[in-house]
Amino acid sequence: MIVFEKPHALTDTPFHYCPGCTHGIVHRLVAEAIDEMGIEGQTIGVAPVGCSVFSYNYFNCDMIEAPHGRAPAVATGVKRARPDRFVFTYQGDGDLAAIGTAETVHVGARGENITIIFINNAIYGMTGGQMAPTTLPGQVATTTPYGRDPKIHGNPVRVCEMLSTLSGTAYAERVSMDSVAHIKQAKRAIRKAFEVQKAGLGLSIVEVLSTCPTNWGKTPQEALEWLKTDMIPYYPLGVYKDVTAKEAE
């Protein structure tokens, strides 16, 4: 009996992620959704600049590497050129909610029929632990060594809440990597997001609360704990928008 099989939508290239990093799990969930729907040959992914920049080596579908923050605009170009294709971006919080905020908001406004997989780990991973737009108040980062002070450094951005106000956003859900139950829910959300794209309903985004043990200065176990005790209360899990629910009513 096969108990563990690598999804076909993942290549054989080993992940470069740190021990305890949840990027790898999210890759797997995305690949499983692609496998289940049988859409690998019709999918084009857009990698960000951030720790997941090399995701273009990991996903077996055609991949494009975007400039920092511009994945939603790149995905727009892809989708408009090839409306018959599934198009997804995979982005970190700095990429999506700081440098790329305008691009993010406007794919929502336009109702661009793409899927965004958004990794919120409350930190800049790749560049070594600087403050992210999602860094919590009080959280220590290399550029907020005394903790993020909203009076000085501003407040975190809640992406799902913000995007759910836009008419073109069809589906927005926040999930978490802190437990098996939550990972299962994350899988359902990612699948749903691709289904929403298949139905041509508009922007679908899944925000995944993720760990960065390396830059949080925690062990993998402590990181999962902090995700549960500190991040989830600030970023409540759940469905923020689902136009299919309205249709079902």
Added chain:
Amino acid sequence: MAKSLMKGNEVIAEAAIRAGCRLYFGYPITPQTEISETLAKRMPKVDGLCLQAESEIAAVNMVLGAASTGARVLTSSSSPGLSLKSEGISYLVGSDLPCVIVNVQRGGPGLGGIQPSQADYYQATRAMGHGDMHLIVLAPASVQEIGDMTQEAFDLADQYRTPVMILSDGAMGQMMEPVDFEGHTPRELPEKDWAACGTEGKRRHNIVNSLYIEPDVLEKIVKERFERYDAIAENEVRYEDYLTDDADIVLVAYGITARIAKSAVNACRKAGIKAGLMRPITLWPFPEKHLAELAEKTRAFLTVELSMGQMVDDVRLAVEHRVPVHFYGRTGGMMPSVDEVAAEITKIYESMKKEA
């Protein structure tokens, strides 16, 4: 086909459609807006798309996405917009993506002005983005040439897998002249087997990327690209000579300025001064070999630009002090008159006579 009277900017739009381009991404800015507005009307009629992006940054990255799928795609802007696009253009180059980018130049720096300018020459030919890179830069000098070159630009882009820039200006964009779209002979082009358009389960996945974390690999990739640049320099240099054969003084000017320079040359010839004009049509690759040849025959050069002097550097590099290289420019949206340029030619001629 009968010629129709059209504006330079409208011709870019129409010629792009003729070239098979069905995707345009842009952001409004004077004096290039007619390109977007014409395409907004025309694209839906040919099952194409003209999309107004939220910024030039978004527009150029939409171009990156569309070009990655192998589609022909166009964007246009004017000077400040090109500054915003420069990161994306560097990525387009680094990812070997064909596309056509138009700069209808206006005065700068900063918000500058909205009148014609050629002050983005350095940007276009030297530093259109970070890193070791070039673009093919075309400089049309008539509305007909805009039409022909826009179509040619798409072919060049596909043949060499590179962005191609059409460097226009506010005057060329607004100028109305007769044009037909029949002059272009399509090239034989390679298949886009690198495109990220969906594997269909039939091949290994394609990756469109500009990241090479190993320095030796990056160096190799850049060097390979520069070999392509050598081929472009070998095969694609274009210029127009006007009365240069016996000229004592050769003007060098491109785009709108070349038209003024030509009139000044004619005026000087009438007055008995042997003036001529060399008009670069490709700014990158620059006709440097040809200028070096001319330097063996003529006694002086006069570069005329709508800038404080940018292309003149390339002229000096090509001429290598064989003969004097003079410069005359207006900037900020000001245009030199034919008389002004003729007076400059006369001044240089008189001083050469004195020296002789």
